[in-house]
Amino acid sequence: MTIEGRATFEGxxxxxxxxxSGIGFRVAELAAAAGAEVVLGGxxxxxxxxxxxxxxPKARGASADLEDRASIRAFFxxxxxxxxxxxxAATYTVGSLADLSDEDAxxxxxxxxWGQYHAIxxxxxxxxxxxxxxxxxxxxxxxxxxxAAAYAACNSAIEGLGRALALELAPVRVNTVSPGxxxxxxxxxRPEAIRETAFAHYSRIAxxxxxxxxxxxxxxxxxxMRNSFMTGTTLYADGGYTLR
Numbered sequence: 001m002t003i004e005g006r007a008t009f010e011g012x013x014x015x016x017x018x019x020x021s022g023i024g025f026r027v028a029e030l031a032a033a034a035g036a037e038v039v040l041g042g043x044x045x046x047x048x049x050x051x052x053x054x055x056x057p058k059a060r061g062a063s064a065d066l067e068d069r070a071s072i073r074a075f076f077x078x079x080x081x082x083x084x085x086x087x088x089a090a091t092y093t094v095g096s097l098a099d100l101s102d103e104d105a106x107x108x109x110x111x112x113x114w115g116q117y118h119a120i121x122x123x124x125x126x127x128x129x130x131x132x133x134x135x136x137x138x139x140x141x142x143x144x145x146x147x148a149a150a151y152a153a154c155n156s157a158i159e160g161l162g163r164a165l166a167l168e169l170a171p172v173r174v175n176t177v178s179p180g181x182x183x184x185x186x187x188x189x190r191p192e193a194i195r196e197t198a199f200a201h202y203s204r205i206a207x208x209x210x211x212x213x214x215x216x217x218x219x220x221x222x223x224x225m226r227n228s229f230m231t232g233t234t235l236y237a238d239g240g241y242t243l244r
Contacts, residue, residue, distance in 0.1 A: 010035035013082050014225070017041035017064045017075065017119055018089025020051045022185035023136075026218035027086055031225075032058040041075045042089060066090065066115025076122045083131040084225045085123050087116045090136070092154075096147040108154035112136070117161065124169060132173040132231075134224045135162045139180040139238040159234045166232035173231035175224040177217065180206060180238030184214035207240025 014031045018024035019040030028038040032055050041064030042048050048061035064075040066089055076082070090112035093104040116135055127133070140148060141155025155178065162176035181187070181202040187195050203210050220237040224230055236242050 008035065008226075012036045012084065013039065013079065014084040014086070015039045015041065015076070015079065015082055015123065016085075017066065017072075017087045017115075019086075020044060020047035020061070022088065023179075023182070023214050023217045023221070024086065024088040025051050025185075026214045027088075027221050028059060029055055030218055030222055031084075032056065034222075036084075039079065064089075064119075066111045066119065069118050072115075072118050073122045076119075076126060079123075079126055081128060082123055082126045083128050085120065085127065085131075085133045086136070086221055086225075087119045088136040090115060092151065094148045094151045097149055099147075100150065105150040108151050109157070113154050113157050113161070116158065120165065120169075124172070127169075127172050129171050130228070132175070132225050133165070133169070134221050135159075135174070135176040137162075137176050137178040137234065139178050139236055139241045141178060142234075142236065142242045143244075162234065163232050170231070173224075173228070175230055175232070176234040177220050177224060178234055178236050178238065179212060179217045179220075180236075180241040181211045182214060182217060183211040187211075202241070205241065205244055206238065207243050210239065212237060212239055 009031050014036045016024045016028050019028045020042040028040055032038050038059045040048055040051055040061040043065050052059045052061045062075050065071040092107040135158050137158040138155040140152045141159055144152035159176050162174050166174040199211050217237050220235055
């Protein structure tokens with residue numbers, strides 16, 4: 001269903017791997033409140049169960065590990081059809097060329113790039129023709145900071161993947177959201193001194209003068225899902241970080 005170019009969520013199914021916490025959970029909450037059935041994936045059964053209980057009867061959860069392709073396929077197998085897909089889950093290490101082991105340097109690609117790629121591959125046959133995929137990248141792909149080359153390259157690669165898949169999977173729409181630093185679940189799990197230093201630095205270099213919020217990024221994701229004329233686009237929800 002659409003209203004003046006905006007898809008509604010009523011009666012739609014939204015799958016979110018990484019929906020047990022952070023931005024993914026907030027997207028799930030808002031989509032369910034708008035009428036969608038949400039299917040949450042993640043590695044922590046406890047976290048998924050808590051998320052499902054919080055959202056209510058429109059939510060269900062299932063195990064999904066982005067480093068395990070069989071797990072990804074098993075997550076999508078029970079779904080007859082799917083309308084929207086969002087995969088914000090990722091586990092990786094960030095550091096400099098000199099400091100990172102090869103394994104750690106490859107970690108953003110293993111989960112954030114290849115994890116999303118294989119999730120899309122498994123979900124694509126089930127996606128409605130008027131459905132959408134929202135990829136998760138990061139503003140570091142457009143404006144890298146010194147000391148995080150592999151992480152920046154991964155985010156750039158995801159943006160390129162989104163543009164290419166928008167052509168390959170059309171009429172299914174494929175867009176990418178690229179947030180800046182977000183004051184939310186991920187950063188709140190890090191040591192306070194590191195977090196506050198990062199937030200202060202980001203506040204100096206972003207036009208908005210502050211980090212973003214999970215609600216702001218979730219709103220950007222929902223916009224990309226709803227707007228039926230948006231495809232092949234990268235939306236920088238970064239407070240103007242990429243402008244400076």
